[in-house]
Amino acid sequence: MGSASGTRADGLVIAIDGPSGAGKSTVAHLLAERLGYLQIDTGAMYRAVAYLMHVDGINPDDLGAVERFCRHIDIRLDRADGCQRVIANGRDVSSQIRTPEMSLLTSRVSALRPVREAMMQVQRRMGARGGVVLEGRDIGTVVFPDADVKFFLSASAEERGRRRFQELAAKGEHVSLEETIEAVSIRDLQDSQRDLAPLRMAGDAIAIDSSGRTIDEVLDTMVSVCMNTLHSVGN
Numbered sequence: 001m002g003s004a005s006g007t008r009a010d011g012l013v014i015a016i017d018g019p020s021g022a023g024k025s026t027v028a029h030l031l032a033e034r035l036g037y038l039q040i041d042t043g044a045m046y047r048a049v050a051y052l053m054h055v056d057g058i059n060p061d062d063l064g065a066v067e068r069f070c071r072h073i074d075i076r077l078d079r080a081d082g083c084q085r086v087i088a089n090g091r092d093v094s095s096q097i098r099t100p101e102m103s104l105l106t107s108r109v110s111a112l113r114p115v116r117e118a119m120m121q122v123q124r125r126m127g128a129r130g131g132v133v134l135e136g137r138d139i140g141t142v143v144f145p146d147a148d149v150k151f152f153l154s155a156s157a158e159e160r161g162r163r164r165f166q167e168l169a170a171k172g173e174h175v176s177l178e179e180t181i182e183a184v185s186i187r188d189l190q191d192s193q194r195d196l197a198p199l200r201m202a203g204d205a206i207a208i209d210s211s212g213r214t215i216d217e218v219l220d221t222m223v224s225v226c227m228n229t230l231h232s233v234g235n
């Protein structure tokens with residue numbers, strides 16, 4: 001794995017990649033808390049771009065318009081009351097970006113080159129000093145190929161669909177379990193078959209299957225890998 005942590009001021013760069021619903025956000029949050037690191041939810045950043053494009057009426061098929069639009073987007077992640085907030089062009093869009101419609105649109109928008117290039121630059125800047133846990137699809141392969149620790153977290157499509165369904169039901173969204181599992185499978189396909197930065201595991205990533213494992217079990221594995229890495233680089 002990458003060995004640049006000795007030169008990074010604030011600690012390790014930790015990448016957690018994997019398909020939607022594998023539990024990345026939950027463990028990224030807990031891992032960041034445990035290490036005193038910053039959590040960077042890159043999916044939320046792509047969702048914010050999709051939301052802004054939707055509001056501004058930008059057609060994803062018009063690459064010229066997408067490119068011009070990307071020159072003027074400002075996406076930031078803030079923390080308030082222990083929750084991560086997504087600020088897009090100065091506006092808190094944290095709840096608007098989590099609807100099933102935005103999930104589908106984001107899958108499409110995140111495949112566009114100008115969008116990926118703009119977000120990659122922002123993410124590299126955010127993580128340059130280390131002390132970060134970045135979660136996404138292409139962190140260990142494209143954004144930080146020299147990340148100090150890379151995890152690839154997965155779970156079966158049924159289990160991921162079930163988890164997403166429970167999250168949506170808890171928020172009062174009316175969707176069926178079958179629909180949710182289907183939506184998860186469609187997004188998997190879109191995310192892994194696109195030309196740019198498709199979802200795939202980095203050769204030097206540690207694979208963790210979270211099906212049938214508790215969050216604590218997954219977290220313990222990750223914490224011990226990170227502690228070993230910290231000790232081996234002498235931080």
Ligand code: DC
Pocket residue numbers: 020021042043044046047103106107108110111135136137138139187191
């Ligand atoms: O992790 P999520 O479900 O919030 O991600 C939303 C969408 O963004 C998903 O379709 C994949 C895409 N994404 C991406 O292409 N690259 C990333 N680094 C993170 C997310």
